[in-house]
Amino acid sequence: MAEKDSVGVALLRDGFERIREGVAAVVDGLSPEELSWRVDSDANPVGWLVWHLSRQQDAQVADLSDLESPWKAEWSGRLGLEYKRGASGYGMSSKEVGQFGVSDGSLLVGYHDATHELTMSWLDSVTDDDWERVVDPNWDPPVTMAVRVMSVLEDSAKHLGQAEYVRGILLRRRR
Structure with missing residues (x-):
């Protein structure tokens, strides 16, 4: 087994940790209505953006690893969203985005925390040799794990x- 790329992995861990901290901060103190509020009828609300960033991270890291997706294991039911189990936000219509609603922001933070744990567990297992593995040959150049x-x-x-x-914008509207 190759030695782990400690500098690269440390940087990735730091980057994903910053996302985790930011998710908790951006949701903090917002009501369910504020989490679903849209700047206009086609804009993405805070809650949906947090769900989507968590969902895309979850789906892609689960795909790169042999680890189970928290969304599929538990969180698709817990969040109570009216989306199909395989939904990730990609390609959603404005109407579908508008159906977003959660009863409590702590659920979004909990889902992201579970996704963060998945990511950290996966990063613990990655070695130097893994980074150059092609994960999508349908691009030119093919997409590696690192990319x-x-x-x-x-x-x-x-x-x-x-x-x-x-x-x-929401906080300014409160004034």
Whole structure:
């Protein structure tokens, strides 16, 4: 077995930890109505953005590893969303996004925490040799595990930033 890339893995762990901390902060103190509030009829609400960033991370890390998806194992039922079990947010219509609703923001944080644990467990198992493994040959160049995990982190960071922006608008509306 190859030695682990401790610097690369440490950076990824730090990046995903920052996402976890940001998720808890962006949801903190928002009511269920605020988590579902949309800037306009086609915009994504804070809660949906948090669910989607967690769901895409969960789905892709579960696919890269031999670990079970928290969404499929437990959270698709616990969150009570009216989405199909395989839904991740990709390709959803504005109407489908508008159906988002959770009874408590702590459920979103709990789901993200479970996803974060999946990610950290997976990162513990990755070795130097794993990073160059092709995980999607349908692109030119083919997508390696390293490229995929960076895409997951980037997507999470972008959606967290969007959620933080919408939260800021919400907090200004409270005044």
